[in-house]
Amino acid sequence: MNLSVRVDQVSLEERASALATRSLKKASKVFGLRLAVSMMDLTTLEGKDTDGKVEALCYKAMLPSPRDRTVGHCAAVCVYPNLVSVAKRTLRDSGVLAASVATAFPSGQSPLDVKLHDVRRAVEFGADEIDMVIDRGAMLSGDYAKVFDEIAAVKQACGAAHLKVILETGELGSYDVVRRASDIAMSAGGDFIKTSTGKVQPAATPAVTLLMLHAIADHYRKTGKRVGMKPAGGVRTAKQALQYLVLVKETLGDAWLSPNLFRFGASALLNDVLMQLEKERTGLYPSIDDFSKD
């Protein structure tokens, strides 16, 4: 594994901005927005989460647009381990997956055995996917082996569950470190790499996402393995979502334009996307109150 792939900040951000100027109209806009809905991990990660809150989110994920049932379901509902069984029970065989954060989310500052136990319990509760956090302290202090070993151990603890590795890019300080963390996460067995917990600013940005997509492309070139990408936090509008999808289309190509390989971690995004879809369908801007706030 090459841990010194270099990144040029100025050119990276320039490319991300250039791709943001793609103009998506009519059918291509509708296609992109529907795709975005199918890629959404509806997320609630709060101390005040309850069964009722999670159930409401699950209903929303299963049927995002009651007015237009041709809009498919979201990808997953992402919750804390204690609420996984509620999510699982509500989602049943809808096709929407139950995802759980684990490994002492969001800080990751617990002993490895505690983190692994966290993961195993979430899987026992029925989680289809585990969103883990890396040890940013180890990453920043240069203890890459520790970061790698933890991810590998968590992957093992996941069993059949898919593993998304959260790098918390907003804490890593530079694009070079993000790139290194991406390479470590993929080599250690992560099925997805993910920008952020949503608890730290800056969260996902187009530039950091583009950088991680480059890392995924290189990993694919070397190993033939397709790793997924999940920007999380900070993606709020339909327009932004389309811009992220443009990054994916023009960096990784068609195979990644699928919820199997790309997700949005978001809570506020869905209603804006639904509003734009409704506007494209009817030609009229609906009211924000036409959409349920869950």
Next chain:
Amino acid sequence: MGNQIVNGRDASASPSKNADRDRLEFGNAWAYAPSLESTDHIRIPARHELFIGGKWQAPKSGVYFDSTSPSTDEKLSEFAEANAEDVDLAVQAARTAYDKYWGKMRGSERAKYIFRIARAIQEKTRELAIIESMDGGKPIKESRDVDMPLSAAHYFYHAGWADKLEYAFQGRKARPLGVAAQIIPWNFPFLMAAWKIAPALACGNTVVLKPAETTPLSAMWLAKIFEEIELPPGVVNIVTGAGATGEALARHPGVNKVAFTGSTDVGKKIQALLAGTKKRLTLELGGKAANIIFADAAIDQAIEGIIGGIYFNQGHVCCAGSRLLVEESIHDLVVDKLRDRIATIRIGNPLDKNTDIGAINSRKQLDKITRLADAGERDGATRFATKCDLPAKGNWFPPTFFTGVSQSSVIAREEIFGPVLAVMTFRTPEEALEKANNTMYGLSAGVWTDKGAKSLWMSQRLNAGVIWSNTYNKFDPSAPFGGFKESGFGREGGRQGLRGYVEID
């Protein structure tokens, strides 16, 4: 993947050494719908006269020529062909304006007019961008985001110098030359007019401008701006026509200075024409720039620099990075990434906001590009190109690059002025330098490395007027632009650019 051709064959069937690896697939799972810039509000007059002495004048020649859109082959408008008599009238008008108003005007007053030009361009950016793309074939995103903002920036920048010339040449008195004859190319019609006109006016000269015969349209809009801001008559005159008009202008004894941007062949003819005359000359000619990628560069960003370096404006750029020198250890990776990257380039209607590469400016230029690319294949190089659907009408050439190019191959030596890149390798910085400098040109170069010391070492030794480090094709009116060797002499932009338009005591 079936969307590339290698030496005329489908890439998926080619025995490339990378054929067995899993390739990224850039298909149409999500196609972008056309997003066309509206032209409803654009009214192009059927005929354009000459702009002489602040008036639109029918040519004494009585002859008009057509300008067509290279993306549709449709005729856009007719333009007057200026003969020697017309050129003489234009030079006389410029002389009168110089003697009567402009040469005597205080710098601070000249500045006001130049500021007004800049602001008018900003106000009309969208309209100007559209006609530029219609007439020249360049993608609207470039005319909108590069040509027009940079043009305005050049007028703004030089307006600032108009009353500060004594600070540009400290302790010395700068005087205008008189009448400047300016002959500009077809690749950046409006921007090249700005590069020429802004410093000339700032320094107190008057101008006769000759736009290229395939792209005269935006110069007519510029003339309308001059009318609108009430630039004194004759300060800038615009004569349209082809080579003969340019020659008549360069020959005219009433001209004090000739500034030419274009091909090295024509530049040499102009220089010969002016030998032994009082006329001052600056030339900005061809190039065959080396874009040098070291193994320690940020590769994914370097790829963007390579792409922008060669495919910007269909490769119709004198400073295009048309020779790619790659450190041998990363050659295969870079080629792999280039193949993936060109698969995403969108070629087509220049007025579509998502178009990356527009139309080749003229049939003549398309023939030249085709001929040189074919010669590259005959020289033994391997051709990679996107196999995209090209529009039925107009002039098109897909983004192309060649690997296995020898230093002696025609595609490594001649300026192609199209979207064709020659890829070569090197082993050491010394070898990179030797190969980069091994050309008759010396306009620009790019160096990509994460090591500052290496970048400086290279840039001190590269024989090129402009050197970009970890970027490419960046332009700013404050940065002097110009060449070494057969890429010409004189600089445009910056304090250095003023030198071409003044006599200093």
